Amino acid sequence: MKNNFYDQNIHYQFPETFWWGSAASGPQTEGAALIDGRKQSIWDYWYSVEPERFHNRVGPEHTSDFYHRFKEDIKLMKETGHNSFRTSIQWSRLIPDGFGEVNEKAVAFYNSVIDEMLANDIEPFVNLYHFDMPMCMQEKGGWESREVVDGFVNYAETCFRLFGGRVKYWFTFNEPIVPVEAGYLYNLHYPNVTDFKRAATVTHHTIVAHARAVEAFKKLNLAGKIGIILNLTPSYPRSQESGDVAAAHISNLFFNRSFLDPVTKGEYPSDLVELLKERNLLPAVEAGDMEVIRNNPVDLLGVNYYQPRRVKARKEPEPENAPFMPEHLFDPYIMPGRKINPHRGWEICEEVIYDIMVDLRDHYGNIPFFISENGMGVEGEEKFRNEEVVIEDDYRIEFVKEHLKWVHKGIQEGANCLGYHIWTFMDNWSWTNSYKNRYGLVEVDLKNGLKRTIKKSGRWYKQLAVNNGF
Numbered sequence: 001m002k003n004n005f006y007d008q009n010i011h012y013q014f015p016e017t018f019w020w021g022s023a024a025s026g027p028q029t030e031g032a033a034l035i036d037g038r039k040q041s042i043w044d045y046w047y048s049v050e051p052e053r054f055h056n057r058v059g060p061e062h063t064s065d066f067y068h069r070f071k072e073d074i075k076l077m078k079e080t081g082h083n084s085f086r087t088s089i090q091w092s093r094l095i096p097d098g099f100g101e102v103n104e105k106a107v108a109f110y111n112s113v114i115d116e117m118l119a120n121d122i123e124p125f126v127n128l129y130h131f132d133m134p135m136c137m138q139e140k141g142g143w144e145s146r147e148v149v150d151g152f153v154n155y156a157e158t159c160f161r162l163f164g165g166r167v168k169y170w171f172t173f174n175e176p177i178v179p180v181e182a183g184y185l186y187n188l189h190y191p192n193v194t195d196f197k198r199a200a201t202v203t204h205h206t207i208v209a210h211a212r213a214v215e216a217f218k219k220l221n222l223a224g225k226i227g228i229i230l231n232l233t234p235s236y237p238r239s240q241e242s243g244d245v246a247a248a249h250i251s252n253l254f255f256n257r258s259f260l261d262p263v264t265k266g267e268y269p270s271d272l273v274e275l276l277k278e279r280n281l282l283p284a285v286e287a288g289d290m291e292v293i294r295n296n297p298v299d300l301l302g303v304n305y306y307q308p309r310r311v312k313a314r315k316e317p318e319p320e321n322a323p324f325m326p327e328h329l330f331d332p333y334i335m336p337g338r339k340i341n342p343h344r345g346w347e348i349c350e351e352v353i354y355d356i357m358v359d360l361r362d363h364y365g366n367i368p369f370f371i372s373e374n375g376m377g378v379e380g381e382e383k384f385r386n387e388e389v390v391i392e393d394d395y396r397i398e399f400v401k402e403h404l405k406w407v408h409k410g411i412q413e414g415a416n417c418l419g420y421h422i423w424t425f426m427d428n429w430s431w432t433n434s435y436k437n438r439y440g441l442v443e444v445d446l447k448n449g450l451k452r453t454i455k456k457s458g459r460w461y462k463q464l465a466v467n468n469g470f
């Protein structure tokens with residue numbers, strides 16, 4: 001295919017050391033679910049008991065098989081302009097019983113992946129937890145249990161010791177609010193609980209686990225940096241009515257600042273604490289919790305951005321065990337006149353990425369961060385294949401460009417943004433949506449032995465990285 005992208009007139013030039021790459025996760029790409037010592041995560045378990053909850057009943061073992069094909073995939077990363085790539089280590093592969101013995105085959109695998117990336121000049125960004133609780137730890141209570149918090153810290157420290165000499169960028173959690181919302185409020189992920197008090201406990205324990213992992217990292221005196229990856233969903237009122245404005249404020253407290261404030265400033269927002277106290281929903285805070293949170297702010301943040309929240313006040317009374325439920329704060333509502341990704345049902349609002357950048361600059365000490373996920377999920381992409389069997393996903397190129405324009409503006413105005421990672425490198429299995437929406441720069445043909453083909457966006461992305469702009 002002819003390459004028409006090389007652009008001599010760069011209008012949006014990014015800083016020289018900018019990270020261009022993509023993000024993925026172990027559970028969504030590796031496959032090899034139950035071989036070489038790995039044991040079940042909650043996803044394997046849940047699929048075994050409720051396969052109908054997964055799109056087309058396609059479960060977590062149906063990945064792109066990164067476990068066996070990572071060398072080929074890392075070559076493709078190179079071909080699509082990556083200078084960095086994020087994946088995650090699977091707790092259930094590295095320490096199959098949650099605590100205790102380390103699985104040597106997993107160590108060998110992750111060592112090979114890291115070495116292969118470094119040999120290709122691709123900086124490995126490693127995340128520890130991407131929604132994938134080992135089932136044996138869920139049986140102990142999951143994030144509701146302090147024993148599981150201890151287990152996570154042990155797992156984190158094991159990772160730092162094993163790979164910390166070569167991995168310079170570490171992240172404790174990907175989107176830690178998602179297991180809270182999806183698992184404990186909305187009945188979307190295992191363990192399918194709907195209980196605000198339990199959700200609050202899960203939140204606090206996750207933050208304690210995060211802070212203790214950061215502390216363990218710092219104690220090891222490694223050369224790298226450590227952060228967390230948050231999906232920030234700025235909340236805007238649907239109208240200027242006072243009820244809607246107040247609801248948007250609450251939504252920001254719950255869905256953004258509940259994690260953002262403690263991991264950067266070492267404390268929960270006081271309004272959030274007040275709100276929970278009024279309703280008797282505060283989680284149990286043990287001696288030492290707030291101290292470890294206060295003493296271990298992150299070095300950098302990953303920001304995943306897909307969409308804002310448009311919030312309205314609740315008209316009906318709140319259910320008792322689940323106040324602040326989605327009707328109140330979040331429903332799939334698209335503001336009239338706004339763009340929408342029709343496949344995913346999400347609003348596309350590019351300038352919100354700039355709002356986030358300004359907020360981090362002005363209210364979070366201009367903390368270093370990078371856009372760690374942003375991307376467009378599309379159903380039925382095969383129909384965009386051209387005669388060379390390359391998917392012509394111009395919509396994805398447009399999507400990235402339009403967001404990057406705002407990222408560029410944020411950088412020009414002083415925000416400390418270090419890079420951009422698209423979600424995702426190659427089409428991958430995604431939780432209950434399985435393969436419904438494809439996000440990759442590279443197509444994975446499920447009907448043809450998982451054949452990889454770089455999409456038009458992947459070729460464009462290479463030029464973006466080569467030009468360091470567009």
Ligand code: BG6
Nearest residue numbers: 025174175344377423430433437
């Ligand atoms: C992000 C997650 O929120 O969204 C990924 O970090 C996920 O794990 C991605 O795959 C896309 O989600 P979905 O549901 O549209 O496939």
